[in-house]
Amino acid sequence: MxxxxxxxxxxxxxxxxxxxxxxxxxxxxxxxxxxxxxxxxxxxxxxxxxxxxxxxxxxxxxxxxxxxxxxxxxxxxxxxxxxxFGLQYDTHVPYVLPKRTATAVQIAKQRERYTYGVLTRYHSQLQEWLARYAPENPDDEIDSRYLEAIHQKDYVEYLMDTFLSSSLEERALICSERNPDIRRIAHRLVQLTNENRQISTEFLSR
Structure with missing residues (x-):
């Protein structure tokens, strides 16, 4: 054929x-x-x-x-x-595009995109805090955001590396809606968004 x-x-x-x-x-x-x-x-x-x-x-x-x-x-x-690639084919055989419907694979991809997005957004925030709030002198009071970045950055990078190098089964576990690490980070991002929104509102109301 x-x-x-x-x-x-x-x-x-x-x-x-x-x-x-x-x-x-x-x-x-x-x-x-x-x-x-x-x-x-x-x-x-x-x-x-x-x-x-x-x-x-x-x-x-x-x-x-x-x-x-x-x-x-x-x-x-x-x-x-x-x-x-030097492939041979019949130029007279038409090709009909298959109908595309949502599949379990596509749903899994969406979950993977969400999970990796959560990790990368939080990682970027931690990097920003490390640069912005690093104490200039040994006697300076350490900002809580700098401490959070110090404590969380390596672990978030570990999760990102594990995500990218893991098997499909392992990645599915990381992306699970019940994964406590991803839920905690997502909740923290929501907190930060609300805090920034409140600060903007207070600044505009002055």
Whole structure:
């Protein structure tokens, strides 16, 4: 049975192989810096049959990836991959895009994006506090936010590293709604948001 260019490409080329072929450095665990947003550290996960960015939420298959990378249509992207990887296909076989419905995998990805977003936002806040509230002299009173940053930063970085390097099963545990660490951090972020909102309100009312 003859196959369309879409079918041949999706069966023959992984997202990781395509990313590496087009100049993206892929690190341990299939992680890379996402080319679709300003990515300071690898947040793009390249699996065999799909990619997912924990930072911006970009996702899709290898054809979607190349289409977004070069800002071209999916058909043009598929033909480009086929040409670059020397794949043969029947040009007369049409390809019908499958209907996309929400799946357990997509729901899991959404949960992963939320979890990683919680960790990165809190980590950025801790880094800011370390820089802003570091005591200048040994006798200075230590700000509570600086203490929080000192005590929490290493652990948050551990959670982020574990998240990025863990198996699907381990990552699912980290992303579970019942995970006490993620719930505590998310609650702390809500507290900070409310505190900042109150400060802004008081400043405007003066």
């Amino acid at each position: 003859e196959q369309s260019v879409f079918e041949v490409v999706k069966q023959s080329v992984t997202t990781k192989a395509a990313a590496e072929h087009y100049g993206i450095e892929v690190k341990r665990g299939g992680m890379a810096k996402c080319p679709f947003h300003s990515d300071q550290s690898p947040s793009l996960k390249l699996n065999d049959d799909y990619y997912y960015c924990f930072g911006c939420g970009a996702t899709g298959d290898v054809i979607d990836f190349v289409a977004c990378l070069f800002q071209i249509g999916n058909k043009e992207a598929a033909e480009r991959i086929a040409a670059d």
